[in-house]
Amino acid sequence: MRKEVYTDPQIFDLEMERIHERYWIYCGHESQVPKPGDYTAVQIGRQPMLMVRGNDKSVHVLYNRCPHRGNMMCGDRHGNTGEFFRCSYHAWTFQHDGALHPSVVHQSTGRAAYEVEKDIAKKTGKAPLSYHMLSAFATVTIDKWDNFQTLNYRYGHCILTGYMGLRPKDPDTLAYEKVMHKAYGKQRTEKILGVNIHHVLIYPGLSVQSPLQQLRAVRPLGVDKTLTEIWHFRLKGAPEPIYRRSLAYYNLVNSPATMINADDLENFWKCHQGLASNGGDWVSFGRFHGRDIEKGGVVETGPNMGTSEAPMRNQMKAWAEYMGNGR
Amino acid sequence: MSAKAQHDAEQFLYRQAALLDGKQWQAWIDLFTPDGVYWMPADPAHKHWDGMPAIFAEDKNLMTVRMRRVLHPDAWSQRPLWGTNHVVSNVIIDKAAKNGDLVVRSRFHMMELRRDDVRHFAGQYTHHLKKTKGGYRVKLQRVDMTNAQAAYDYVLQVWV
Numbered sequence A: 001m002r003k004e005v006y007t008d009p010q011i012f013d014l015e016m017e018r019i020h021e022r023y024w025i026y027c028g029h030e031s032q033v034p035k036p037g038d039y040t041a042v043q044i045g046r047q048p049m050l051m052v053r054g055n056d057k058s059v060h061v062l063y064n065r066c067p068h069r070g071n072m073m074c075g076d077r078h079g080n081t082g083e084f085f086r087c088s089y090h091a092w093t094f095q096h097d098g099a100l101h102p103s104v105v106h107q108s109t110g111r112a113a114y115e116v117e118k119d120i121a122k123k124t125g126k127a128p129l130s131y132h133m134l135s136a137f138a139t140v141t142i143d144k145w146d147n148f149q150t151l152n153y154r155y156g157h158c159i160l161t162g163y164m165g166l167r168p169k170d171p172d173t174l175a176y177e178k179v180m181h182k183a184y185g186k187q188r189t190e191k192i193l194g195v196n197i198h199h200v201l202i203y204p205g206l207s208v209q210s211p212l213q214q215l216r217a218v219r220p221l222g223v224d225k226t227l228t229e230i231w232h233f234r235l236k237g238a239p240e241p242i243y244r245r246s247l248a249y250y251n252l253v254n255s256p257a258t259m260i261n262a263d264d265l266e267n268f269w270k271c272h273q274g275l276a277s278n279g280g281d282w283v284s285f286g287r288f289h290g291r292d293i294e295k296g297g298v299v300e301t302g303p304n305m306g307t308s309e310a311p312m313r314n315q316m317k318a319w320a321e322y323m324g325n326g327r
Numbered sequence B: 001m002s003a004k005a006q007h008d009a010e011q012f013l014y015r016q017a018a019l020l021d022g023k024q025w026q027a028w029i030d031l032f033t034p035d036g037v038y039w040m041p042a043d044p045a046h047k048h049w050d051g052m053p054a055i056f057a058e059d060k061n062l063m064t065v066r067m068r069r070v071l072h073p074d075a076w077s078q079r080p081l082w083g084t085n086h087v088v089s090n091v092i093i094d095k096a097a098k099n100g101d102l103v104v105r106s107r108f109h110m111m112e113l114r115r116d117d118v119r120h121f122a123g124q125y126t127h128h129l130k131k132t133k134g135g136y137r138v139k140l141q142r143v144d145m146t147n148a149q150a151a152y153d154y155v156l157q158v159w160v
């Protein structure tokens, strides 16, 4: 034997492909999944797999991968998935045999913050706005997200319209508006503060969140590693509470102890796990495809179709354009 | 500094750490005074928790949000096998007030397991302890991580 059989990663990959992912390999014993919905995760060759007991008592073995964006379906080693599998990323739902079940995000923190917000309001009359920044992430149904809109520009840029209601009529905001009036006059102030934007995405790696004075630089380090650098800003001359609002958002949503991005980051990690499988060669950006509205080169998501994957389609179009330019 | 204060402070720190390892979130929160704050500065040079970017700066209300979040069935990032192991040591009483309140410095090491991956965190605790009838309560817990300034690979789900 050549020693490369033991050391060369390419030979290892070939061995996985031609032996361990092709012939009969022990997956598990059916007694590991006695009840309907019981599953256990197992690696076969390089493939993350799931063995699951169906409602009809039969045992299925599936790729541990969501066909949508490739998210790993089950993050745990074993457990019970209930009547269906539900993907943690965009809540696609699947039967135990893997069939798509005809049917949301940040629920955990959003609900928890909503409850505490209510408790504080009961005790003191009004909870600080920072609780709303968290509870705004709670969703009862996916419809809520469909109310928003994305505007997609050439070269992959995108605007997500506002949804957090960050121009409330509280004394701090009113004081800020007064300062703005003084500095810019009524008309220009309206123009600045009336902008209904949550995020501006500047392809390929910058995101501006103007209502919260935030800037994020997304820096790719490798195929499965990305550094996100987050800056928050103090507006010159604006009252201190406006800075505090931005700071609270920064601390709660974007610190390394974030209560909002924790699940997003988990999903991104799980996408890489799922995509390592041969469960499919494609990821899907098809939501509401063909129903976007194009106006003068800008692609808008249609009414009540805010969850359209138009921004991803738009970015990948730019990606293809740039990548095709070998100059 | 009395040997008893030293002993009591140590016991308090050990028990507090044990509550984290045992995922006894509510009991852990209960160890804070009503106005108590848990603070992990983003920069060791920071002097005060209020008005500064921080990794954690939480009063009891925010601690409650965090607790309810991790207990929610849809907190996906909580779904894999997950646990911690704290070791607390080098306990030094920096200040002892006449009324029994203490400022206590200590060193910690925390090993965290998520799925099959192990992470290690270490640093310094500074506890501002208030003496009450029911034992010490935390007015302020400052946690200085040795890697406070480094990029974080994945997030800290709960208090360290």
Ligand code: FES
Binding pocket: A066, A067, A068, A069, A070, A071, A087, A088, A089, A090, A091, A092
């Ligand atoms: S629903 Fe699974 S990746 Fe989108």
